[in-house]
Amino acid sequence: MMNYVSTRDREGALKIRSAEAIKKGLAPDGGLFMPERIPTLSEEEIARLAGMKYEERAPFILSKFLDDYDPDILAGYAKEAYSEERFPGGAAPLFEVEKGLYSLELWHGPTCAFKDMALQIMPRLLSGALKMTGERRVAHILVATSGDTGKAALEGFRDVEGVRITVFYPEDGVSAMQKLQMTTQEGDNVSVCAVKGNFDDAQTGVKRIFSDPEAAARAEERDTFFSSANSINWGRLAPQIVYYVSAYCDLLTAGAIKYGDPVNVTVPTGNFGNIFAGYIARKMGVPIKRFVCASNSNRVLTDFIETGVYDRNREFFRTASPSMDILISSNLERLLYVLGGPEATAGFMADLSATGRYEVPEDLLAEVRSVFSGYSSDEAETFQTIRDLFDRNGYLCDPHSAVAFGCARRYIEETADATPMVVVSTANPYKFPADVLRALGEEPRGDTPDALFGALSSLTGTTPPKPLLRTATLPVRFTDSVEPFGMDAFVFR
Numbered sequence: 001m002m003n004y005v006s007t008r009d010r011e012g013a014l015k016i017r018s019a020e021a022i023k024k025g026l027a028p029d030g031g032l033f034m035p036e037r038i039p040t041l042s043e044e045e046i047a048r049l050a051g052m053k054y055e056e057r058a059p060f061i062l063s064k065f066l067d068d069y070d071p072d073i074l075a076g077y078a079k080e081a082y083s084e085e086r087f088p089g090g091a092a093p094l095f096e097v098e099k100g101l102y103s104l105e106l107w108h109g110p111t112c113a114f115k116d117m118a119l120q121i122m123p124r125l126l127s128g129a130l131k132m133t134g135e136r137r138v139a140h141i142l143v144a145t146s147g148d149t150g151k152a153a154l155e156g157f158r159d160v161e162g163v164r165i166t167v168f169y170p171e172d173g174v175s176a177m178q179k180l181q182m183t184t185q186e187g188d189n190v191s192v193c194a195v196k197g198n199f200d201d202a203q204t205g206v207k208r209i210f211s212d213p214e215a216a217a218r219a220e221e222r223d224t225f226f227s228s229a230n231s232i233n234w235g236r237l238a239p240q241i242v243y244y245v246s247a248y249c250d251l252l253t254a255g256a257i258k259y260g261d262p263v264n265v266t267v268p269t270g271n272f273g274n275i276f277a278g279y280i281a282r283k284m285g286v287p288i289k290r291f292v293c294a295s296n297s298n299r300v301l302t303d304f305i306e307t308g309v310y311d312r313n314r315e316f317f318r319t320a321s322p323s324m325d326i327l328i329s330s331n332l333e334r335l336l337y338v339l340g341g342p343e344a345t346a347g348f349m350a351d352l353s354a355t356g357r358y359e360v361p362e363d364l365l366a367e368v369r370s371v372f373s374g375y376s377s378d379e380a381e382t383f384q385t386i387r388d389l390f391d392r393n394g395y396l397c398d399p400h401s402a403v404a405f406g407c408a409r410r411y412i413e414e415t416a417d418a419t420p421m422v423v424v425s426t427a428n429p430y431k432f433p434a435d436v437l438r439a440l441g442e443e444p445r446g447d448t449p450d451a452l453f454g455a456l457s458s459l460t461g462t463t464p465p466k467p468l469l470r471t472a473t474l475p476v477r478f479t480d481s482v483e484p485f486g487m488d489a490f491v492f493r
């Protein structure tokens with residue numbers, strides 16, 4: 001039986017099942033939920049998984065973590081979430097960009113970004129959790145988004161029974177397309193609001209509402225309770241473990257590697273959720289040798305991996321990869337917990353909230369560095385990478401994925417490590433058409449989706465994905481904008 005514990009629970013007093021952890025989102029002590037142990041995958045199981053489709057691989061792996069859910073129900077959720085209709089061409093296809101360099105494309109879902117991988121199934125997990133725990137109140141999901149989570153959550157939760165969702169995004173911190181995707185969202189249980197500030201302001205606001213007893217009481221009066229869909233929720237994280245296992249299986253099936261051969265993985269990182277899911281896959285037994293943690297100019301993680309000091313007191317940069325414009329990488333707490341235990345983690349997090357900074361001891365840093373290499377790619381390098389990949393390999397990628405490709409290339413050059421490299425590709429280039437055009441040397445004329453899609457399509461001979469074409473035809477429904485301290489009022493309006 002798998003129990004969940006809090007990363008900050010020194011006494012080990014709290015133990016709950018996964019349905020409860022998914023329903024709560026955040027532990028009462030402010031920590032994040034973690035399974036009390038990491039289940040393993042044997043060679044024989046990986047061989048079996050290699051013969052399966054993604055929608056079958058997902059429940060196989062999820063049931064090891066979510067063992068309070070009926071396995072048949074999990075299989076049903078996965079079948080709906082990762083259907084051909086929702087993910088035309090497969091949920092997580094692996095594309096060989098050049099010999100030994102692969103792109104794990106996680107953007108074939110309804111919102112064209114990797115958040116769909118978790119957010120198509122997570123609402124089903126939550127809905128199931130509400131039933132399993134006998135919940136009668138409505139779950140009110142509050143989301144702070146740096147761009148892609150918001151849309152993916154809205155799309156995943158729209159019209160799901162027993163759930164309402166409110167999404168906050170930084171007013172000037174998302175791309176025009178990301179904004180349009182959210183403000184045109186359909187569904188009767190959704191609201192969207194801009195925040196005058198950056199992503200961290202929005203996230204801090206949401207966290208404040210979550211921990212405010214008065215807000216909880218007001219929610220209770222309305223027969224609702226707050227829950228999260230951010231990547232701190234275990235229901236978001238667990239589904240992300242699957243595509244790392246899946247990528248390894250696909251390399252086996254393609255004959256690119258034999259079982260046991262190591263692979264490296266580069267992950268474009270913001271909140272540290274995606275890369276941490278990969279780390280769990282590694283702990284389960286998938287032969288991943290090393291992770292390259294790829295950051296943009298907001299290189300708080302690069303510096304942490306270099307020095308052992310996590311320091312958010314620094315200049316914040318707005319970049320062409322807004323979903324990675326983050327100075328508080330919340331899921332790093334889970335790694336600290338795995339490597340250092342709850343006592344140390346609670347201490348680091350107390351330092352972080354008091355001073356914006358903490359320092360890990362040398363032995364812990366050495367453990368981090370034995371698995372993770374930190375690299376960052378600035379704007380110039382990222383744009384150059386988009387251009388190089390297109391010119392040399394005919395491969396078009398978005399700015400987030402380009403950060404990863406740039407970091408992967410530098411890692412390979414500097415270390416001469418010839419291990420096959422899987423680069424996690426997190427958004428469709430048509431989500432960021434203006435910057436992709438600029439990277440390819442063309443100044444966009446006009447900023448309507450139509451104009452940008454047309455220009456990118458004729459320049460590259462690629463076609464825009466259907467869901468984005470549709471967004472461009474929908475009316476804007478949401479135009480609210482509030483100061484960070486006005487977020488509570490918007491929630492209870």
Ligand SMILES: *Cc1c(COP(=O)(O)O)cnc(C)c1O
Pocket residue numbers: 113114115148149231268269270271272273274275323324400401426427
């Ligand atoms: C969210 C996101 C990331 C960062 O993932 P984390 O789990 O926050 O590290 C990278 N790229 C895109 C396109 C994203 O939407």
